[in-house]
Amino acid sequence: MRADGSGDAPGGLRRRADGIAVAVVGGGVSGLTAARELALAGARVVLYEERDRLGGRVRRENVADVPLDIGAEAFATRGGAVAELLTELGLDGQIVNPAPLGSWVVADDGAMPLPAAGTVGIPAAPLARDAVRALGIGGSLRAALEPLLPRSVGRGATLARLVRARLGSRVLDRLVRPVVLGVHSADPADLPVEAVPGLAEAFERRGTLISAARELRDSRAAAGGAVAGLRDGMGELVDALADELERLGVEVRTSARVRRVERGEADGIRILAAARSTAGPAADDAETEALADAAILAVPERAARQMLGAPDAEPEARIEIVALAIDDPRLDAAPRGTGALVAADAVPRIRAKALTHVTAKWPARAASLGPGRHLLRLSYGRLGSAPETAGLPDEEVLALALRDASRILGMELDPASVRGMLRREWDNGSVRASAATGSDRTGLSEPPGVAFAGDWVGGTGLASVIPAARAAARRILRPAPTPAAPAHVPAPHPEGGPR
Numbered sequence: 001m002r003a004d005g006s007g008d009a010p011g012g013l014r015r016r017a018d019g020i021a022v023a024v025v026g027g028g029v030s031g032l033t034a035a036r037e038l039a040l041a042g043a044r045v046v047l048y049e050e051r052d053r054l055g056g057r058v059r060r061e062n063v064a065d066v067p068l069d070i071g072a073e074a075f076a077t078r079g080g081a082v083a084e085l086l087t088e089l090g091l092d093g094q095i096v097n098p099a100p101l102g103s104w105v106v107a108d109d110g111a112m113p114l115p116a117a118g119t120v121g122i123p124a125a126p127l128a129r130d131a132v133r134a135l136g137i138g139g140s141l142r143a144a145l146e147p148l149l150p151r152s153v154g155r156g157a158t159l160a161r162l163v164r165a166r167l168g169s170r171v172l173d174r175l176v177r178p179v180v181l182g183v184h185s186a187d188p189a190d191l192p193v194e195a196v197p198g199l200a201e202a203f204e205r206r207g208t209l210i211s212a213a214r215e216l217r218d219s220r221a222a223a224g225g226a227v228a229g230l231r232d233g234m235g236e237l238v239d240a241l242a243d244e245l246e247r248l249g250v251e252v253r254t255s256a257r258v259r260r261v262e263r264g265e266a267d268g269i270r271i272l273a274a275a276r277s278t279a280g281p282a283a284d285d286a287e288t289e290a291l292a293d294a295a296i297l298a299v300p301e302r303a304a305r306q307m308l309g310a311p312d313a314e315p316e317a318r319i320e321i322v323a324l325a326i327d328d329p330r331l332d333a334a335p336r337g338t339g340a341l342v343a344a345d346a347v348p349r350i351r352a353k354a355l356t357h358v359t360a361k362w363p364a365r366a367a368s369l370g371p372g373r374h375l376l377r378l379s380y381g382r383l384g385s386a387p388e389t390a391g392l393p394d395e396e397v398l399a400l401a402l403r404d405a406s407r408i409l410g411m412e413l414d415p416a417s418v419r420g421m422l423r424r425e426w427d428n429g430s431v432r433a434s435a436a437t438g439s440d441r442t443g444l445s446e447p448p449g450v451a452f453a454g455d456w457v458g459g460t461g462l463a464s465v466i467p468a469a470r471a472a473a474r475r476i477l478r479p480a481p482t483p484a485a486p487a488h489v490p491a492p493h494p495e496g497g498p499r
């Protein structure tokens with residue numbers, strides 16, 4: 001292969017005269033979305049994915065022969081970015097809303113429905129009956145005093161300090177902490193207020209957290225609800241993107257781990273990848289080298305830093321999802337609605353941080369299985385500590401998950417009713433990734449010709465990473481004209497971007 005990457009060598013990414021050649025590293029939703037965007041604009045695209053399958057943290061697997069999302073299983077409707085992509089892919093007819101059953105919080109003194117329509121657990125109406133049930137009358141009254149506090153109380157602090165200062169520790173411990181642990185795998189004491197999309201701005205406008213929560217609730221209602229999913233699971237999105245890339249002529253290289261991305265000769269970007277040999281783990285990885293005009297790094301922050309030779313990132317939150325397929329007609333009644341979060345004071349008794357009752361949440365899934373058959377998803381782990389299930393053999397994880405599910409659901413589940421178990425461990429970004437609202441948080445500059453995508457850039461979740469990936473593709477297609485080009489990722493609120 002020649003140094004410019006042209007020629008017939010297997011690793012070569014041929015540069016073309018009539019458009020740019022771009023290497024996209026990472027085959028999760030960010031990379032797939034960016035590759036599609038580039039190919040639609042006429043770029044020649046090669047996508048590298050280190051695993052033997054695409055999708056990253058969106059992944060469909062079977063438990064007891066039933067397909068299930070073992071990674072992301074829904075998307076936030078805020079901003080409309082996910083629905084827009086789904087529509088472009090022809091999947092809009094597959095969008096489904098979760099059953100309106102609400103979710104619960106399980107505390108040391110029992111289980112209670114989460115107050116309706118709060119934002120990260122901040123109640124929109126602290127004196128409503130459901131809020132009083134969750135907080136007790138003292139906790140509710142304390143929260144209701146918030147409008148009497150000066151605007152300055154709690155400002156400029158972490159989410160935990162802001163909530164405690166303005167609404168009291170009951171709201172923090174009972175509602176906000178379990179919700180934030182469930183969504184961000186992080187404690188609100190580690191999160192800046194900006195980590196919660198829209199909250200800081202709404203608080204600024206309204207002056208109280210309660211009215212900010214109300215405003216966010218109303219805008220969610222206008223968007224048709226907070227989250228939605230796909231009839232057959234979020235894995236459909238990955239399949240549709242992969243099909244589209246094939247149709248657009250994108251070259252997808254799976255089992256290809258990019259080791260290094262560096263400046264090549266003649267302004268190109270050199271991509272050094274190791275193709276995993278099919279001859280088995282003992283065989284040496286075959287190194288390939290390619291030169292592209294530009295690259296998008298749609299990988300987690302740690303991997304991007306390694307590729308660029310930058311100092312290591314802070315540790316990521318490790319979580320483990322344990323899915324159970326269970327035959328038990330009592331679950332048809334959805335005893336904890338769509339699922340439940342575990343409050344901090346219940347933790348010694350219950351090790352899981354949350355349970356999703358998949359077949360209650362997504363009625364179409366339940367209908368396809370028939371009555372009495374259920375899917376439950378428990379999640380373990382939070383930032384700074386390994387998941388409680390880490391390293392345990394399957395029998396112990398099954399026993400733990402069954403015990404936790406029984407305690408959360410308020411009914412003793414019989415081990416004989418278990419049809420199957422599936423477990424998968426994930427890295428789910430750092431606290432900063434949860435909080436990411438722009439490059440100033442990543443501390444890493446985009447080298448010329450390279451754009452970053454992923455939740456460490458745009459914030460956690462599909463509603464954030466999809467617009468961030470599109471924005472990354474736009475930065476490659478239309479680089480800033482002057483040498484003073486933005487070296488940082490200019491995407492404070494990618495949802496608001498054009499397209």
Ligand SMILES: Cc1cc2nc3c(=O)[nH]c(=O)nc-3n(C[C@H](O)[C@H](O)[C@H](O)COP(=O)(O)OP(=O)(O)OC[C@H]3O[C@@H](n4cnc5c(N)ncnc54)[C@H](O)[C@@H]3O)c2cc1C
Binds near residue numbers: 030054073074454
């Ligand atoms: C259990 C779980 C549940 C979740 N639930 C939801 C949810 O319900 N809704 C929601 O919106 N979000 C959810 N999320 C978050 C969401 O999944 C992520 O924000 C999103 O999928 C990130 O996509 P990504 O493409 O940026 O990163 P990833 O999906 O992590 O993709 C990165 C890809 O890069 C590849 N890669 C890494 N290093 C290299 C390398 N050196 N060379 C080549 N390839 C490499 C990886 O193998 C991976 O495929 C969940 C996450 C987890 C873990």
